[in-house]
Amino acid sequence: MAAVVGERAPSTNRWLAALPYVVLALATLPILVLYVWLFYSSFFPRVEGFRPVGDFTFDNWRFLWDPLSVPQMRNRPPIVPLTFNTFIFAAMTSAIGLLVSSMAGYAFSRLRFPGRRMFLGSVLLLHSFPSVTLLIALFVVLRALGLYDKLVGVILVQTAFALPFGIWIMKGFFDNIPWDLEMSALVDGAGRFRTWWRIMLPLVKPGLLALAVLLFVEGWNQFLLPFVFMPSGSQQTLSTLVKGILGEGRFVDYGLLTAVGLYYIAPVLILFVLAQDQLMRIYAGGVKG
Amino acid sequence: MRVALERLTKRFGTVTAVQELDLEVRSGEFVALLGPSGCGKTTTLLMIAGIYRPTTGTIVFGDRRVDHLHPKERGIGMVFQSYALYPHMTVSENIAFPLELQRAITRPDREARVREAAAKVQVDELLDRRPAQLSGGQQQRVALARALVKRPDILLLDEPLSNLDARLRHDMRGEIKRLQKEVGITSIFVTHDQLEALSMADRVAVMRDGRLQAYATPDELYAHPVNRFVAGFIGSPPMNFIPADLAARNGDLVARAQDIELPLPPAQRPRGNAAGATVGVRPEHIAIVAPGEGQAAGEVYVVEPVGREQIVDVQVGGRVLRVVAPPGYGGKIGDRIGLRFAPERLHLFDPQSGDRLA
Ligand SMILES: Nc1ncnc2c1ncn2[C@@H]1O[C@H](COP(=O)(O)OP(=O)(O)OP(=O)(O)O)[C@@H](O)[C@H]1O
Ligand SMILES: [Mg+2]
Numbered sequence: 080m081a082a083v084v085g086e087r088a089p090s091t092n093r094w095l096a097a098l099p100y101v102v103l104a105l106a107t108l109p110i111l112v113l114y115v116w117l118f119y120s121s122f123f124p125r126v127e128g129f130r131p132v133g134d135f136t137f138d139n140w141r142f143l144w145d146p147l148s149v150p151q152m153r154n155r156p157p158i159v160p161l162t163f164n165t166f167i168f169a170a171m172t173s174a175i176g177l178l179v180s181s182m183a184g185y186a187f188s189r190l191r192f193p194g195r196r197m198f199l200g201s202v203l204l205l206h207s208f209p210s211v212t213l214l215i216a217l218f219v220v221l222r223a224l225g226l227y228d229k230l231v232g233v234i235l236v237q238t239a240f241a242l243p244f245g246i247w248i249m250k251g252f253f254d255n256i257p258w259d260l261e262m263s264a265l266v267d268g269a270g271r272f273r274t275w276w277r278i279m280l281p282l283v284k285p286g287l288l289a290l291a292v293l294l295f296v297e298g299w300n301q302f303l304l305p306f307v308f309m310p311s312g313s314q315q316t317l318s319t320l321v322k323g324i325l326g327e328g329r330f331v332d333y334g335l336l337t338a339v340g341l342y343y344i345a346p347v348l349i350l351f352v353l354a355q356d357q358l359m360r361i362y363a364g365g366v367k368g
Numbered sequence: 369m370r371v372a373l374e375r376l377t378k379r380f381g382t383v384t385a386v387q388e389l390d391l392e393v394r395s396g397e398f399v400a401l402l403g404p405s406g407c408g409k410t411t412t413l414l415m416i417a418g419i420y421r422p423t424t425g426t427i428v429f430g431d432r433r434v435d436h437l438h439p440k441e442r443g444i445g446m447v448f449q450s451y452a453l454y455p456h457m458t459v460s461e462n463i464a465f466p467l468e469l470q471r472a473i474t475r476p477d478r479e480a481r482v483r484e485a486a487a488k489v490q491v492d493e494l495l496d497r498r499p500a501q502l503s504g505g506q507q508q509r510v511a512l513a514r515a516l517v518k519r520p521d522i523l524l525l526d527e528p529l530s531n532l533d534a535r536l537r538h539d540m541r542g543e544i545k546r547l548q549k550e551v552g553i554t555s556i557f558v559t560h561d562q563l564e565a566l567s568m569a570d571r572v573a574v575m576r577d578g579r580l581q582a583y584a585t586p587d588e589l590y591a592h593p594v595n596r597f598v599a600g601f602i603g604s605p606p607m608n609f610i611p612a613d614l615a616a617r618n619g620d621l622v623a624r625a626q627d628i629e630l631p632l633p634p635a636q637r638p639r640g641n642a643a644g645a646t647v648g649v650r651p652e653h654i655a656i657v658a659p660g661e662g663q664a665a666g667e668v669y670v671v672e673p674v675g676r677e678q679i680v681d682v683q684v685g686g687r688v689l690r691v692v693a694p695p696g697y698g699g700k701i702g703d704r705i706g707l708r709f710a711p712e713r714l715h716l717f718d719p720q721s722g723d724r725l726a
Contacts, residue, residue, distance in 0.1 A: 262419050263452035268440040268469040268518065277465075281456040 121338040139338035151324050151335060156315060158342075165316040168230060168305065169298030172237045176245045176294045177287060179238070184249025185275055189261070206243035214307055221308060230314040233304050240304075241294050252286035253279065288357040296347050317343045369430050369443075369521040369554050370395045371416065376425035378411050385411040387578040389425070393556060393571075398548050400569035401558045402601070408578040409558040410449075413524050416556065418442050429521065440469070442522075445515030445553075449527040451507045453499035459510050460486070460495040466518040485517040486510075488547070505536045512544070516551065523548070525557035529564060541568055562602050566590070574598050592715075596722035599648050599715055605679055608654070608689045610647045611719060614638070623647050623716070626685030628664040633711050638725035645725055648715035651690040655708045656680065656697065662708035664689075668699045682707060 116129065121139050123131035146152040155161075186192070187199055217236055218227070226232030256279060264274040280287070302318035309315055321343055324336050351358070371393040378386040386408040393399045401409045414420045416427060418439035427435040434442050445466075453462050460482050467478045486492040489509040499507055508528065515523060528544060529537045545568045548555050559565050565572045566586040574581040574589070574597075582589060582598045593599035599607050612623040612630070621637050623630040623645060630647065638645060659665060666684035671693075678693045682705065691707065699705065716725040 257450060257452070259448045259450045259452035260454060262414070262417070262439075263446065263448055264454075264465075265419060265439040266417050266444055266446045267466040267514070269465075270438075270440065273469070278454055284456075 117337050117341060120333060121341050124334060126333065139334035140342075142335065142339060143342070149335065151332060155320065155323065158320075161315060161317055161320055164230060164314055165299060165318070168234055168237070168301070168316055169295045171234045172241060172298040173291050173294040175234070175238045176241045177291050179242055180245030180249045180290060181280065181283070181287060182275075183242075183246045184251075185253050185279060187246065187250045188253035202243045202246055206247065210240050211303070214303075218308070228309050228311050228314075230309065233308050236308065237298055237301055237304055241297060245290055245294065248290055249283065249286060252283040256282050285357060288354070292350060292354040292358060296350065299347055370428075371522060371554060371556070372428040373412075373416070374426045374428070376412070376415060376427065377423045378408070378415060378420060379423045384578055386415070389575075389578075389580055391573055391580065391583065393554055395554055396552050398545070398555045398557070398568065398570045400565035400572045401556065401575060402562060402565040402572050403560065403575035403581075404601075405560055407575045409560075409575060410526055411578075412575075413446075413526055413556065413558055416522070417444050417446055417524055443520050444522050444524060445518065445520035446524040447508070447511045447515050447526065447528050449530060451499075451511040451531075453502075453507055453510055453514075455499050457498075458495065459491060459497050459499070459502070462499070462510060463495075463514045463517050466514060470518065481517055482513075485513040488516070489513045489543075504531050504533075505540065508532065508540065512547070516553075521554065523551075523553045523555040525555065527558055527560070529559070529561075537564075544568065563604060566602065572602075574601060592724070593648075594724050596646060596648065596717040599717070603650055605651050605690050605692070607648045607650050607715070609717075610649070610687070610689070611644065612647045613644050614642055623714075626687075627666065628684060630663050630709055630714065631711065632714065632716075632726075635712065636714050636716060636726050638716050642718070642725060644719050645716040646719050646722075648717060649709055649713060651679065652692040653710040653713035654689065654691045655710075656682075656691060656693055656699065657706040657708045659704045659706050662706035664707040664709070666705060666707060668701055668703040668705060670701060671697075671699060 112129075116126070119131060120126040122135055122137070124133035124136060124138065126132060142149045142152050142158060146157060152158070187195065187202075221227040221232045221236070224232070226235065260278055260282070261274055264278045265271075269277065300318065301316075302322060305316045306319050306322060309319075317339075321336070321340055324339060325331060371391075373389050373391040376386060376389040376391075377384070389408075389412060391399075401412060403409055411420060415422050415435075418434070418437060418441075422435055425435075426433055429442065454465065457465065463482045463485055464478055467473050467481060473481070482495075483492060486495060489512050491506060491509045491513060494502060494506060494510070499510070502510065508531070512528075515525075525544070529540055532540060541564060544557075557568070566589070569586065571583060571585055572589055573583045576597055582594045584592075584594075589598060589602050593602060596609065600609070610623075610625050610628065612625040612628070614632075615622050615624055617631075621632045623632055625647075655662070664684050666682040666689070669681040669683045669688055672679045672681075677695060678697055680691045680693045680697070680699060681688050682691055684707065689707065693699070717723065718725055
């Protein structure tokens with residue numbers, strides 16, 4: 080029986096096996112087209128629909144080496160500090176988020192303390208809270224703390240928004256580590272902190288790496304918070320620059336917009352490609368390798 | 369180092385895992401905690417290790433009360449049932465970990481001790497491997513080396529052999545026993561396998577539902593079980609139990625059940641005047657004889673050869689008694705036979721409480 084099925088299977092099932100790929104490819108096509116369009120419109124003076132007009136040129140990328148010749152860039156902070164700001168913003172939210180998530184996630188996973196269930200519940204609740212609704216309140220708080228219009232303030236806000244997710248993810252990774260390992264470390268003579276540092280953290284490394292990348296990307300892509308809480312410009316990030324070019328009066332220079340846009344998303348794309356394997360694991364969890 | 373548990377109790381919410389446990393382990397002694405699954409063995413061990421805090425009761429090492437000390441202050445080495453090797457460290461890093469935490473030990477000193485501990489359990493060839501690259505038996509040896517490397521006063525082992533195959537289990541049984549005597553370390557190990565407990569331990573503590581049932585040497589547990597639970601748990605194949613009436617006959621006391629009549633020698637008579645008793649007799653203390661001889665008559669129900677000997681189930685009256693027959697025994701299903709009981713090997717238990725009567 081088994082042999083007969085085994086022989087028949089490949090020829091009839093090949094098409095069936097390909098089906099999901101066909102469906103997925105069709106569904107992905109529009110998004111792919113979008114990226115391709117973004118890419119080539121940045122190298123032509125104009126694009127009508129999908130058809131480029133004129134000759135291949137680097138003219139749209141002038142903002143990198145000769146920003147003063149680009150009218151839209153003239154009364155804005157230069158691109159290099161902007162990029163640097165964006166990097167600091169993303170890196171800091173990622174680093175602080177990682178530190179707090181890995182400690183809080185451990186505490187939620189392993190320690191029994193009063194109010195644990197309530198805290199866990201509120202973490203979930205906060206995660207599903209739309210941040211827009213808090214803008215006014217945040218504005219008041221930032222003003223009161225003297226952090227309004229400062230990068231530090233936005234970093235703190237962004238990190239706070241990212242924490243529920245980070246804590247929840249890290250708790251999941253810690254939950255997957257057998258208790259025996261921790262008990263063993265305690266018996267071997269380690270204290271609680273050393274156990275966390277030497278045994279637990281290395282075992283959740285895949286989770287830490289994945290979370291680091293996700294938080295970084297989230298920070299890099301964040302538009303609303305820097306836009307609202309840093310209006311005056313000197314500490315702006317790339318996302319607000321893109322918005323600025325897009326919102327410049329009646330005439331929008333799509334060539335410039337796509338070039339800046341591409342410049343803006345390139346690091347994220349590269350990071351995703353490099354960290355693909357790590358990111359896969361965030362939803363698999365588990366102690367491996 | 370001596371270990372004494374006094375009225376040790378552990379509750380998890382409404383579940384009482386260990387109740388009023390009294391146990392003393394002499395310095396250098398090898399003690400087994402034996403009992404069925406869920407009887408509180410691991411909980412007891414983890415309280416001794418300092419992982420769980422007792423609900424009530426005290427734990428004494430030597431003459432120092434330790435029940436409020438952290439695990440690291442107790443001088444304990446422990447082998448976990450899962451071995452709990454740190455997956456991200458090599459074998460030598462695993463073994464070195466307990467030493468790393470002792471500042472007084474210098475690096476060269478540490479390396480020497482890791483090699484020494486590894487050699488003692490024959491894993492010195494594997495020092496650069498990771499736990500995932502080791503067989504179960506090798507992992508267990510590494511766990512032993514890690515537990516012993518800091519020269520603890522007390523060694524705790526939780527079901528150290530349960531993850532090994534039958535052959536390896538037998539080998540390791542002997543090896544752990546030899547190692548324990550060689551190092552001379554006070555050791556407590558947990559097992560649910562009575563054979564392991566009997567063959568390895570100096571004394572065995574039998575537990576049931578969180579309570580200590582018996583605490584004695586293997587010989588004593590086998591020869592004079594204090595109650596029916598212990599009698600049934602120790603020994604393989606397990607003891608036969610026969611509910612019987614006690615009656616006087618010609619000045620003798622006789623235990624009587626359907627198709628069985630057992631005269632009780634003076635030493636086996638219960639104190640007081642009980643009307644009934646559960647008679648316990650081990651399969652190896654019943655001999656198969658010609659029909660009409662012995663104290664019972666029955667019929668062979670099934671014969672199971674188990675290598676050296678044969679286990680014969682014999683139908684007597686309404687019940688089946690298990691008997692160990694010598695290698696040459698050629699009985700077949702349906703044969704009519706007699707059974708002879710070794711009179712001095714009978715155990716009498718109270719039918720209600722299960723306590724030993726004689
Ligand atoms: N952390 C815990 N929380 C709640 N109940 C527990 C906990 N640990 C153990 N118990 C309960 O306590 C009882 C004893 O458990 P324990 O692990 O000591 O048994 P054991 O004798 O080691 O069993 P096994 O042979 O299966 O390992 C069980 O009923 C168990 O369900
Ligand atoms: Mg257990």
